[in-house]
Amino acid sequence: MTLPEFRNLVRQEFGGDLRYMTPANVRDFLDRIHPQVDGSFTPGDRIYLNEPEGSYEAIVRDFLRQVLEMSSDQAAIRLWLYSLEMAVAGVSEIEAEKFQRLFAELGAGDGMD
DSSP states (O other), rough: OOOHHHHHHHHHHHOOEEEEEEEHHHHHHHHHHHHHHHOOOOOTTTOOOOOOSSSSHHHHHHHHHHHHOOHHHHHHHHHHHHHHHHHHHHHHHHHHHHHHHHHHHHHHHOOOO
């Protein structure tokens, strides 16, 4: 996939200014786009994880090392997708904390302690 193709796909999905992004549709987009970008997975195939690295930090270092070896288009796409993934993960964590506090408050007020 080229960078212009990727840009068009993103704009079709989320609008020209990305205003239609939500955590739910971003997750769906990421799930659909990764196989196209990787080019290594077809629906119905088994996924085999062969991760030689033993820590999160080592996995990220390996990913960044691989990106340095990619063409500019592929590197930009991978890094954009990675940053999107991190942004959605951050939003999801914040929302989870809000819901946890909300339900803790509701549970404290129902007399079922």
